[in-house]
Amino acid sequence: MSLLLAAAPALPLHKAGPYVAAAYIVFVVLLLVYLAIMGLRTSRTERQLAELRRQVAEREAGAEGQPREEVAA
């Protein structure tokens, strides 16, 4: 194993640059993909929540419009 390290000298900048760039791009891409998925999920939840609020408001409006039942004494 030590032979492997000895046989692998430091890469010059023009050769090392793409590797370093690739490592940091992988990190950024992973982060962006995750954030995009989370953004989609959150917007879907917000949409469903808005729909639920609308349905509740319609129900409340409908209940207010109906005459109240007389409570038997």
Add this chain to the structure above:
Amino acid sequence: MGPPPHIHGRGLRGLAVATTAVVAAALALVFFYAPLDSDQGFVQKIFYIHVPLAITALCGFVLGGLLAIAHLRGGHSRWDLRSYVAIHMSLIFAVGALITGSIWAKASWGHWWVWSDPTLTSFLIVVLLYATYQPLRFSIEDPERQARYASVFAVVAGAFVPMNFIVVRLAQGVVHPRVLTLTGGHLPGSMRLTFTVSLIGIALLYATLCKLELSAKRSRIQLRRLRRQLLGEDAVGYARRSAAPS
């Protein structure tokens, strides 16, 4: 009825701002402050992203185990949710560590992967072990049983992580660079500062993403409950089987 509330946890915005600031500072230090390594040259810059990702992922796996212990002790589903999120996020960070490590290996050793290196292979084993966590959850339909079994898995696997780490450290004849040790390591001051800021940045990123994921999961769970309460079971329909706590 006022405007619809936004879905985010308390303190998430502040945490996100702090994370962005520290990660930006870390990147500036990596590329404009830390000196070039005399052995590896520019390629060593990968160290500042690869090692913090690996450390954060391993700590996250252990954290998932600790949260699972809290779930098994108290039985509250919120601990299962936290354990699930910690492990889920750690797995993503671990995949990042594997890919960046592989790129570094190719640049440094000329090979994408060296099977005889115990650090690489053991890290892969840990990742593969945790890759079975989601399928395990998904295979169990009953939510309570799913949470219990997943917690037992998280505790056992979480105990395996530090054991594995210690055994690998004791292994002889490794090719993996040993720059961090309990006695301080071989990093010069400027590199150590850069590495510390990078580690804090990645740890903060982990915390932020965990908080974001937790908030989103809690919102979905609450939404489903609200729907069931307001519109009845029929309007919600049968819950789709999921690996995530519900």
